[in-house]
Amino acid sequence: MIRTKLCDLLGIEYPILQGGMAWVSTAELVAAVSEAGGLGIIGSGQAPPEWLEEQVSKIRKITNKPFGVNVMLMSPYADQVMDIVIRERIPVVTTGAGNPGKYVAGLKEVGTKVIPVVPSVALAKRMERSGVDAIIAEGGESGGHVGEQNTMPLVPQVVDAVNIPVIAAGGIFDGRGLVAALALGAVGVQMGTRFMCASECVIHDNVKKVLLKAKDRDTVVTGRSTGHPVRVIKNKLAKRFEELEMLGTPPEELEKLGVGKLRAAMVDGDIEYGSVMAGQVCGMIKKIQPAKEIIEDIITGAEEVLKRLPGGGN
Secondary structure, eight states: OOOOHHHHHHTOSSSEEEOOOTTTSOHHHHHHHHHTTSBEEEEOTTOOHHHHHHHHHHHHHHOOSOEEEEEETTSTTHHHHHHHHHHTTOSEEEEESSOOHHHHHHHHHTTOEEEEEESSHHHHHHHHHTTOSOEEEEOTTSSEEOOSSOHHHHHHHHHHHOSSOEEEESSOOSHHHHHHHHHTTOSEEEEOGGGGGBTTOOSOHHHHHHHHHOOTTOEEEEOGGGTOOEEEEOSHHHHHHHHHHHTTOOHHHHHHHHTTHHHHHHTTOOTTTSOOBOOGGGGGOOSOBOHHHHHHHHHHHHHHHHHHSTTTTO
């Protein structure tokens, strides 16, 4: 059994968080992950507050296990979403694209654990000072919005810089990744891309088919010139982004090109002109599996890796 302080902090069986991905992490997937012993996290993205309320209600009809909500702080609904999180006493909130500092006191007052996603040591230190409970150090191998640092050098530097638990994210797929994260000093992992091919994930089948066919070099980072780089599967939209960036297109024009494209992919199934956000581990996905099977595979694999390591049998 692989149990860390993260399990005790969040009341979960295994130190595995399912990333809160907009248009991907809906009630069906979140409830399945939590039921399986991990922590399912709703991806609220820029969805309106009513949508989040519906998702929370659905989850609580399926499971009584802990779950979380990811809040994108750049969302125009961020304040309203946080109000719902506090009112509903959501066990865990993860945040991205901003500083959750102004919300921390209110969240902690109702017992919500606050865990921001950070791409750097400087931001990790800042988040610790704001009173958060843990940090997710996410490397650039991940899908969606990415930072400059990769997971292997980022995680140990964040671990050394803060005195709160650190969760590793970016480029983690199986038990080998979990063991590596623990070796770097993390107390658990957050994974997104692999859970996109969970049978309970309701994204369009076209996207799942693309992920199943993906190879190791099939992702690319677009939008670096905008200050908001995004890792996606290569397609016609990604190629257009690259062409426009080479031509020196103003960032605001590039941002317009991306509006609505994530929904177009994940909900409508447009895999050519939609934004198919996915991490570099997409090349490792070989089948659709229930969330429970994915988590069991990760934990079993980690235990096998530990046994193979020198001294692992002692």
